[in-house]
Amino acid sequence: MVPFPWRLVTVDIDGTLTVGHGWRPIAVAFGRLPEYETSNRRFFAHEIGEDEHLVDLLNLAAGHTVAEVEAIVAQTPRLLDIREGVEELHALGARVALLTHNPDYVIDWYRRSFAFDDAEGVPAPIGPDGRIAPCHGVRADKPQGLQVLLARCGVSAREVAHLGDGWSDAELFRSVGGGIAVNSRLEEVNRAADRVVTTRDFPDVVQALRALSPRG
DSSP states (O other): OOOOOOSEEEEOOTTTTBSSOTHHHHHHHTTOHHHHHHHHHHHHTTSSOHHHHHHHHHGGGTTSBHHHHHHHHHHSOBOBOHHHHHHHHHHTTOEEEEEEEEEHHHHHHHHHHHOOOEEEEEOOOBOTTSBBOOOOSOOOOHHHHHHHHHHHHTOOGGGEEEEEOSHHHHHHHTTSSEEEEESOOOHHHHHHSSEEEOOSBHHHHHHHHHTOOOOO
16 A cells, blocks of 8 residues: 655635635624625635735624634534544544634634644734734735644645645645645636545545645
């Protein structure tokens, strides 16, 4: 049997592990759906960049507690059997890390729930009253997050496979050994990927990783 080539698998959250964008249920629960939809429309029309869009999304949770957000995240539709897929990757000798634009409080819930080994996202601004504070100047920088994970895990970029669905993920596909577009609706993302997987079951993505070899 050919050894599993991926020492590190990095995974996006929104649209990759979730069915639809994970911040939409947060916007709905907090009565801020119009703001979410406006920012989303402007982002996909290239009227605003990813940094501004990220700030808009994170500020949907401002004024609420981490526990309130976690309760919504727990009910958000997502792929089936995520933990089982992560454990299968562990058995194959890979570490599995979240590489996302989500804040720490969302990342921490996913790590606890599904046994991810590591993560890089964006800082979570928490006010002195324990509520999520408004954020300003946050940068959506997955390439920098990747570099941090590479150093921390002691692997080369060629030993990394990334799973994602967005434009920032397509950028990462070109920087690592292999990329899988998971349920992406963006043609440019699918073109940049080595494999395209449409599924509601995370172990299907693991099977695609088993069949994927690092680019020459």
